[in-house]
Amino acid sequence: MKRSHHKNTIRKDPPARPVKQDVRQTKKAGGDFVDKLNAYRDLHAHALFSSLGRLVASPFTSIMTIAVLAIAISLASGFYILVVNLQQLTGNLETSNQISLFLRDDVSDAHANKLADTIRKNASVQDVKIITRDQALAEFKTYSGFGAAINALETNPLPIVLQVLPKNTLEDKQGLETLQDTFKQSPEVDFAQMDLQWVERLQSIVAVARLFASLLNVMLGIAVLFIIGNTIRLELHTRRDEVVIAKLVGATNAFIQRPFLYTGFWIGFISGVSAWFIVTLLMLILRQPVEKLSGLYEGGYHLLFLSFTETLGLIVISSVLGILGSWAVLICQLHQTKAE
Amino acid sequence: MIKFVNVSKRYPETGDVLRNVSFHLQRGEIAFLTGHSGAGKSTLLRLIAVMERCSRGQILLDSEDVGLAKENQLPYIRRKMGFIYQDYKLLTDRTVFDNVALPLVIAGYGHHEISRRVRAALDKVSLTGKEKKYPLALSGGEQQRVGIARAVVNKPPIIIADEPTGNLDPELSAEIMFLFGQFQQVGVTVLIASHDISLITQLNRRVLKLDHGQMVSS
Numbered sequence: 001m002k003r004s005h006h007k008n009t010i011r012k013d014p015p016a017r018p019v020k021q022d023v024r025q026t027k028k029a030g031g032d033f034v035d036k037l038n039a040y041r042d043l044h045a046h047a048l049f050s051s052l053g054r055l056v057a058s059p060f061t062s063i064m065t066i067a068v069l070a071i072a073i074s075l076a077s078g079f080y081i082l083v084v085n086l087q088q089l090t091g092n093l094e095t096s097n098q099i100s101l102f103l104r105d106d107v108s109d110a111h112a113n114k115l116a117d118t119i120r121k122n123a124s125v126q127d128v129k130i131i132t133r134d135q136a137l138a139e140f141k142t143y144s145g146f147g148a149a150i151n152a153l154e155t156n157p158l159p160i161v162l163q164v165l166p167k168n169t170l171e172d173k174q175g176l177e178t179l180q181d182t183f184k185q186s187p188e189v190d191f192a193q194m195d196l197q198w199v200e201r202l203q204s205i206v207a208v209a210r211l212f213a214s215l216l217n218v219m220l221g222i223a224v225l226f227i228i229g230n231t232i233r234l235e236l237h238t239r240r241d242e243v244v245i246a247k248l249v250g251a252t253n254a255f256i257q258r259p260f261l262y263t264g265f266w267i268g269f270i271s272g273v274s275a276w277f278i279v280t281l282l283m284l285i286l287r288q289p290v291e292k293l294s295g296l297y298e299g300g301y302h303l304l305f306l307s308f309t310e311t312l313g314l315i316v317i318s319s320v321l322g323i324l325g326s327w328a329v330l331i332c333q334l335h336q337t338k339a340e
Numbered sequence: 341m342i343k344f345v346n347v348s349k350r351y352p353e354t355g356d357v358l359r360n361v362s363f364h365l366q367r368g369e370i371a372f373l374t375g376h377s378g379a380g381k382s383t384l385l386r387l388i389a390v391m392e393r394c395s396r397g398q399i400l401l402d403s404e405d406v407g408l409a410k411e412n413q414l415p416y417i418r419r420k421m422g423f424i425y426q427d428y429k430l431l432t433d434r435t436v437f438d439n440v441a442l443p444l445v446i447a448g449y450g451h452h453e454i455s456r457r458v459r460a461a462l463d464k465v466s467l468t469g470k471e472k473k474y475p476l477a478l479s480g481g482e483q484q485r486v487g488i489a490r491a492v493v494n495k496p497p498i499i500i501a502d503e504p505t506g507n508l509d510p511e512l513s514a515e516i517m518f519l520f521g522q523f524q525q526v527g528v529t530v531l532i533a534s535h536d537i538s539l540i541t542q543l544n545r546r547v548l549k550l551d552h553g554q555m556v557s558s
Contacts, residue, residue, distance in 0.1 A: 035450035042451065245429050248389065249443040249490070250419035252412070 043258070051262035054235075055270075065231050065267060069224055069318075070274035076220040077279050077306065077314050079213035085304050086206045090199060098195040099180055101162040107188045109133075112160045115188050119164060124179055129163040136161065159190060221321060228267055228325030232260050236333050243334075257330045261323055268322020272315040279306060341367045341498055341529040342388060347397035349383050356553055357383045360397070363548055363558040365531060367497070370524040372540045373533040375550035381533045384550065385502055388531070389423060390414045402497060419447060422491025426503035428483045430475040436462070436486050437471035443494040461493040465519065481512040488519060492528075499523055501532045505539065513539055 055062040103112055109132055116128045131139075136158040141150050166179060176194060183192045236243065246256050287303050294301035306314065342365040349358040358380045365371055375381050386392045387399060390406050399406050402420055409417055422443075423429075430439050440461055444454045462468055465485040475483050484504065491499055501520070505513035517539065520530050531548075534540060540547060549557045 035453065036448050039445075039448045039450045043445070043448070241429075242431055245431060246442065246446065247415075248391075248418065248423050248429070249446060249494075250415045251446045252415045255415075255446055 043255075047259045047262045051259050052266050054259075054263065055266055062267075065227065066271050066274060069227055069267065069271035070278060072220050072223050072227070073271055073275035073314070073318055074278035074282075076217040077275055077310075078282065079216055080310075081279065081283070081304065081306055083206065083210045083213045086209060088304055089301065090202050090206050097166055097176055099164045099166065099176070099183065100193045100195065101164060101183050102190045102193065103160045103162065103188050104190045105159060107160060109160065111188065112162065115186070116162055119162065119183070122179075122182075124167050124175070125164055126167045127165045129165070131161040131163065133158050133160055221317075224268075224271075224318070224321045225325040225328070228264055228322050229329040231267060232264055232326040232329045233333060235263060236260060236329070253330075253334050256334060257327070260330055261326050264322040264324075264326025265319050266322070268319040268325075269315060271322070272318025275318065276306065276311055276314055341365055341369070341402060342531065343398075343400040344384075345398040345400070347387065347394045347399060349380075349387060349392070350395040358387075358394075358550075359553045361550075361553075361555045362397075363555060365529050367529055368524060368527040369546065370520060370530040371532070371546040371548055372543075373531055373548045373550065374535065374537075374540065379550040380553045381550055382502070385500055385531075385533060388498075388500055389421065390417050415446075419443070419494060420496050421498040421500055422494065422496045424484075424487050424491045424499065424501040424504045426506040428475070428487045430483060430486055430490075432475050434474075435471065436467065436473050436475065436478070439475065439486055440489045440493050443490060447494060457493055458489075461489040464492065465489045480507050481515070484508060484512075484516060485519075488516070492523060497528060499528055499530045501530070503533055503535065505534065505536055510539075517543060 103115070107115075109130075112130055112132075116130050119125055119128050133156045137150065137156050140158065164179075164183070166176060173196065176196060180192045180194050183189055243256055283303060283305050290301070290303050342363075344361050344363050347358060347361045348356060350356050361380075361384065373381055373384065383392075387394055388401070390401075390409070393407065401417060404417065406414075406417055431442070437458055440458045441454050444457060449457070458471070459468070462471065465488050467482060467485055467489065470478065470482070470486075475486060478486065484507070488504075491501075499520070504520075505516055508516065513536065520532065524530050547557065548555060
């Protein structure tokens with residue numbers, strides 16, 4: 001209908017126009033699809049860059065929003081990397097199936113040596129190491145930092161310890177427990193402590209920490225959604241005239257939403273990148289103290305930073321949250337502008 | 341082209357704003373819509389722009405029943421119409437070119453086609469050479485002509501103007517009316533809401549008169 005209508009009208013137009021119209025008709029026949037595709041690509045490119053331009057044009061507002069988001073996201077990824085580090089720490093300990101036997105105070109060094117020899121003969125034991133009272137005290141002095149205080153003690157409060165290393169074949173918990181019970185029964189032993197128990201306890205602490213971090217991350221994710229949603233709502237409010245005009249000249253909701261979705265994307269993306277910088281900076285600050293601490297425990301522990309995949313994940317998740325937050329608000333708000 | 345059949349519009353707060361309004365504008369017809377303030381002119385225009393739907397009756401635009409159109413089809417119906425407003429409704433942070441190009445960008449035209457059509461539309465309203473200016477740097481008459489260029493750039497079969505000469509002096513008003521006459525001659529249906537009785541009588545065109553929501557003459 002519309003086309004034929006234009007053809008009819010052309011003849012009444014000024015003489016120059018029909019010629020132009022003909023040119024257009026022939027050109028359109030060939031490259032209509034390509035033209036439209038290019039136009040669509042241009043629209044996206046334009047929305048991508050103009051939304052970034054708008055963020056740059058109001059730097060104060062943008063920086064405040066992005067700072068809040070970056071802190072929220074870096075908290076989330078900070079908790080994540082903390083748990084990753086704890087997991088690595090307990091992962092290292094997992095192989096230890098040592099049993100420590102704390103001997104009674106009245107047991108002498110010679111007696112302890114004899115006991116060690118007896119234990120060595122046990123079929124499931126690989127080796128036994130004696131830590132005498134003096135050795136234990138010296139070790140404690142060096143690493144605990146209580147040197148001066150210990151010097152003030154009149155007697156050595158530390159017991160003799162036999163570190164029993166079971167054979168590697170003995171890996172199941174039950175076997176270890178039976179072994180522990182045997183040791184407990186000998187009169188010289190005050191109490192027998194399985195290192196594995198400590199590992200298990202630590203592991204359940206890490207499991208709790210991990211769950212806590214996951215819950216916290218979900219909360220922070222929701223907070224990020226709300227912050228971005230609110231930012232887009234304000235943006236939509238300031239650009240209300242533009243939205244109404246675009247609607248009047250026949251814009252679809254997809255067209256109107258596009259620049260706002262890109263704004264959400266940019267906010268999420270930039271916040272994600274900023275959060276990575278914040279986390280990495282904090283980790284750099286923590287690295288030396290952690291390594292010193294690890295040294296005190298004779299462990300060569302190195303702090304784990306966010307890996308490449310994790311960094312990528314962080315930025316992708318932030319960007320997706322940005323798009324989702326804006327999208328949710330746009331769906332609600334554009335229905336309201338309908339009444340205009 | 342525009343056909344109202346017993347159209348009523350009721351708002352919960354104010355009751356019936358339009359009651360049993362019927363009229364039919366043929367293709368290539370030009371008409372004025374008049375009536376006192378609150379007679380329902382704006383509501384009628386909003387119904388044509390499908391920014392709202394009528395409570396009763398039937399509205400046909402280009403033989404299409406807009407009451408049956410789904411929400412996502414409304415933008416495509418609006419593209420058949422060019423709207424001109426008393427306050428111009430231009431985007432002040434965009435150039436004249438970008439303002440006029442908006443309907444084409446929305447319709448997904450390519451670069452060259454947009455450029456060609458925008459220049460043709462600006463030429464039509466005698467604004468050639470002002471493409472790179474911003475609306476606020478132009479006079480009222482020029483801004484209104486930018487609005488007109490935007491309304492016709494997509495070559496819509498219908499043009500709706502809401503008080504287009506409200507802010508203009510008689511000389512500029514006559515110029516704008518002359519432009520509308522030209523569009524009508526090429527087959528465009530033009531509906532102009534106006535208070536300007538002297539202008540209306542002078543032009544001697546069809547007049548649709550609303551009084552308290554009812555069409556008293558058409």
